[in-house]
Amino acid sequence: MATVANYSNIFVRYDLVGTGDAKGAKLSSKDAALQKVIQCVLEGDSDNIVDAVNEALATKDPMVVINEGLIKGMNEVSRLWDEGEYYLPQAIVASDAMLIGLEICEKKLGKSVEKKGTVVTHTAEGDIHDLGQKIVNALLRANGFEVVDLGKDVPVDEVISAVKKYNPVMVTGTALMTTTMTAFEKISKRLVKEGYKIPFVCGGGAVSNEYVQGYELGVYGKDASQAPGMASDAVNGMDWMQIREKWNS
Secondary structure, X not given: OOOOOOOHHHHOOOOOOOOOOOOOOOOOOOOHHHXXXXXXXXXXXXXXXHHHXXXXXXXXXXXXXXXXXXXXXHHHHHHHHHOXXXXXXXXXXXXXXXXXXXXXXXXXXXXXXXXXXXXEEEEEOOOOOOHHHHXXXXXXXXXXXXXXXXXXXXXXXXXXXXXXXXXXXXEEEEOOOHHHHHHHHHHHXXXXXXXXXXXXXXXXXXXXXXXXXXXXXXXXXXXXXXXXXXXXXXXXXXXXXXHXXXXXX
């Protein structure tokens, strides 16, 4: 008798894997209030993050809540993502919870927390497949970067305008189709013409290292998890050629 294939994984709700009990999490705090903040971030619990953060703020400086609660929680989310314990839904809801908590702490501080740098992200003109971009956004935010999310199907002119307006340390572009990835070379040429020398990280199902190496500023993003490291390299003074050599060699 032929063996029946196991198709059980088809029906797994990956948006629920790791939620609730924060499967695979190893991070904890000896402080009960900070642990609640961390747990809300790990579980993407936007409903309870407000109460958890306010409780912590009752006895702690806002920067302590940010650094020892919100950021530590998101760093753990990044680790769980890298190890395949978390998927896109967990990364996004965790990022949402962290941003809610951060806004509360910033109001308490009376100022915004200084970000490592700004990154402009977009999905190529004509392309509506933005899941890869959403992952990049979540991971960049988790690592302390300000993200200017232009969304999907973004015209070349809009990308150039955003670079002029926000002066980012890096730009990213995502494309799933070969017919849309050609926008990246157009963006590169426009950026160079305007005098910009920032890294332009391009990735997605249609994009290859060979293609990206064919134009200036281009850095191939094989995986979304590389984005925070590339942005950190840009902040630390590496130019686009050095970043390309480091990540694409």
